[in-house]
Amino acid sequence: MSRKVADLLWEMLAKAGVKRCYGIVGDALNPVIDALRRNGRIEFIHVRHEEYGVFAAVAEAYLTGNPVAVCGTAGPGVVHLFNGLMDARKEGAPIIAIAGDTETSVLDTFTLEELNPYKFFDTASLYTARVVDPEQARSVFNTAILTALLEKGPTVISLPGNVASTDVEVGSIQISIPAAPLMRPTDEDLNRLVEMIDDAKTVAIFGGDGCRYARDEVIELAKRLKAPVGYAFRGKQWLEHDNPNAVGMTGLIGYGGAYGAINEAELLLLLGTDFPFSEFLPGDKVKKVQIDKNPKHIGRRTSIDLGLVGDIKTTLTVLLKRVHEKTDSRFLEKHIAKTNSFHDLLQHYVDKGPGIKPIRPEFLAKTLSDLASDDALFFADTGTAVIWLARHISGGRDRRLFGSFAWASMANAAPNAFGAQLAYPGRQTIALCGDGGYSMLALGDLSTQVERRTPVVQVILNNDALDFVKIEQQEAGIIPFGVDFKSPNFAKVAEAMGAKGIRIEDPADVREGLAEALAHKDGPVVVDAVVDPFALALPSHVPFHTVKGFTLSVAKQVLSGRLDSVITTMERNVRLV
Numbered sequence: 294m295s296r297k298v299a300d301l302l303w304e305m306l307a308k309a310g311v312k313r314c315y316g317i318v319g320d321a322l323n324p325v326i327d328a329l330r331r332n333g334r335i336e337f338i339h340v341r342h343e344e345y346g347v348f349a350a351v352a353e354a355y356l357t358g359n360p361v362a363v364c365g366t367a368g369p370g371v372v373h374l375f376n377g378l379m380d381a382r383k384e385g386a387p388i389i390a391i392a393g394d395t396e397t398s399v400l401d402t403f404t405l406e407e408l409n410p411y412k413f414f415d416t417a418s419l420y421t422a423r424v425v426d427p428e429q430a431r432s433v434f435n436t437a438i439l440t441a442l443l444e445k446g447p448t449v450i451s452l453p454g455n456v457a458s459t460d461v462e463v464g465s466i467q468i469s470i471p472a473a474p475l476m477r478p479t480d481e482d483l484n485r486l487v488e489m490i491d492d493a494k495t496v497a498i499f500g501g502d503g504c505r506y507a508r509d510e511v512i513e514l515a516k517r518l519k520a521p522v523g524y525a526f527r528g529k530q531w532l533e534h535d536n537p538n539a540v541g542m543t544g545l546i547g548y549g550g551a552y553g554a555i556n557e558a559e560l561l562l563l564l565g566t567d568f569p570f571s572e573f574l575p576g577d578k579v580k581k582v583q584i585d586k587n588p589k590h591i592g593r594r595t596s597i598d599l600g601l602v603g604d605i606k607t608t609l610t611v612l613l614k615r616v617h618e619k620t621d622s623r624f625l626e627k628h629i630a631k632t633n634s635f636h637d638l639l640q641h642y643v644d645k646g647p648g649i650k651p652i653r654p655e656f657l658a659k660t661l662s663d664l665a666s667d668d669a670l671f672f673a674d675t676g677t678a679v680i681w682l683a684r685h686i687s688g689g690r691d692r693r694l695f696g697s698f699a700w701a702s703m704a705n706a707a708p709n710a711f712g713a714q715l716a717y718p719g720r721q722t723i724a725l726c727g728d729g730g731y732s733m734l735a736l737g738d739l740s741t742q743v744e745r746r747t748p749v750v751q752v753i754l755n756n757d758a759l760d761f762v763k764i765e766q767q768e769a770g771i772i773p774f775g776v777d778f779k780s781p782n783f784a785k786v787a788e789a790m791g792a793k794g795i796r797i798e799d800p801a802d803v804r805e806g807l808a809e810a811l812a813h814k815d816g817p818v819v820v821d822a823v824v825d826p827f828a829l830a831l832p833s834h835v836p837f838h839t840v841k842g843f844t845l846s847v848a849k850q851v852l853s854g855r856l857d858s859v860i861t862t863m864e865r866n867v868r869l870v
């Protein structure tokens with residue numbers, strides 16, 4: 294049967310489970326979007342910025358596991374997709390990007406908006422194809438869909454408008470998507486692992502997103518081995534809640550006993566994690582075993598004594614049949630006690646919060662966590678928002694915590710929450726945003742949310758600063774520079790755009806303001822929370838160079854006449870209040 298290439302595209306995407314395509318149309322994409330309209334099975338989400346669309350798609354794809362389409366048109370529109378596609382690659386989200394391309398008759402002539410898709414997408418995309426002949430179409434679309442789904446990341450189909458509107462002869466359109474295969478190490482390797490576990494007096498576990506489907510198995514293993522369980526940001530939501538062995542996170546936003554546990558154990562099991570901060574992982578004094586279904590992850594962050602390829606669930610299911618229970622729980626108890634005392638420390642600004650103005654972000658985040666529903670979906674911007682998410686937003690069986698954890702782009706949270714709301718209509722979706730991030734990307738597409746009346750709750754930490762970088766600069770020993778700016782009253786801006794706006798300046802209004810926001814179901818709401826720009830968040834383990842850098846920065850600030858801001862930082866962070 295004959296159909297246009299663009300019709301074939303949407304037919305195959307719909308068969309693969311794509312429900313939405315986010316993007317902006319124009320020139321080369323016009324015949325593609327005309328076919329989408331004809332198809333009628335995929336919803337087009339017209340966003341104001343292509344990057345916003347991709348961040349929305351990333352959240353939808355990650356949370357649901359379904360493939361999601363995005364589109365941008367020739368040259369500049371395509372370029373706007375890039376940052377989001379990098380995020381999809383790092384977060385493991387199956388996205389198929391349709392890039393409008395210049396007519397085939399003028400390819401390689403440096404014509405208007407021409408972009409070489411192979412070169413341009415090389416870093417982000419798992420598979421990039423340029424369809425210059427209709428006969429390629431079925432095979433290319435099939436490969437793009439399967440690669441995105443099975444390798445979990447973005448693929449790109451670059452489609453010139455003239456090819457999209459050409460007829461192509463295709464037989465039956467089937468798209469067969471196999472489930473991910475079960476993978477585990479050989480018996481020989483598992484026996485070596487059992488021996489290493491038997492030989493170690495103390496074992497700690499550190500897990501990442503690879504534990505997503507293996508929560509029960511990891512917790513059971515930890516119980517048997519009396520092992521404390523630490524986690525990377527991407528492992529927190531799977532391993533923290535209702536886990537008596539949980540000891541928190543390590544790294545620069547770390548808390549609890551995780552750093553101590555993984556550095557003091559005799560044996561460390563790294564499960565499904567590509568945690569990038571090597572300096573927070575132990576050196577040679579701790580034996581390390583790493584298990585990951587992606588062989589490229591093994592040994593790249595720290596040297597490993599035993600590397601095993603396998604998915605965590607399948608591997609641990611077999612391991613649990615062979616492993617011998619340990620009886621001495623003193624190591625576990627020590628690190629649980631450390632975790633508990635760190636929690637008391639974290640609680641300080643939460644408890645004192647109602648009496649401190651400007652509002653402490655710790656108090657704001659904890660109140661939000663307490664008020665939100667048990668199945669809320671939380672998203673945090675890269676910036677201080679991720680710190681407060683890590684430390685004060687509690688997970689739960691049905692809660693999800695997501696962000697640009699592995700790529701670390703700013704401005705992800707509001708679009709993430711928008712995509713999640715479209716995927717799970719009516720479920721509470723909450724974005725904790727930076728004021729820098731919100732101004733960067735989210736503001737324009739608040740109009741999109743208003744039009745669609747999506748009840749997304751956006752809480753902006755209005756601190757008039759790129760605060761995370763301000764802290765970074767001080768840790769690096771330099772005087773904060775280029776980090777201050779003036780934010781508008783976001784509540785008023787939101788109201789002017791047709792959303793609900795709530796401004797909170799007084800700590801006494803935090804609870805009521807957030808409750809009102811969460812109760813608002815008729816469209817988006819923006820909470821403009823004026824928070825303390827001097828709130829510091831130091832990790833549970835502070836590396837020496839950080840202490841040195843901070844001291845140096847403080848000295849430089851004093852010497853350059855900024856004593857007032859140094860005093861304010863000290864006053865606001867050494868429990869004087």
Ligand SMILES: Cc1ncc(C[n+]2csc(CCOP(=O)(O)OP(=O)(O)O)c2C)c(N)n1
Nearest residue numbers: 676677702703727728729730758759760761
């Ligand atoms: C697109 C992008 N640009 C720059 C950075 C570097 N960066 C990381 S956090 C941050 C500051 C974020 O500021 P804001 O959104 O205001 O949040 P805050 O830290 O003040 O809470 C910057 C500039 C980045 N990660 N991504």
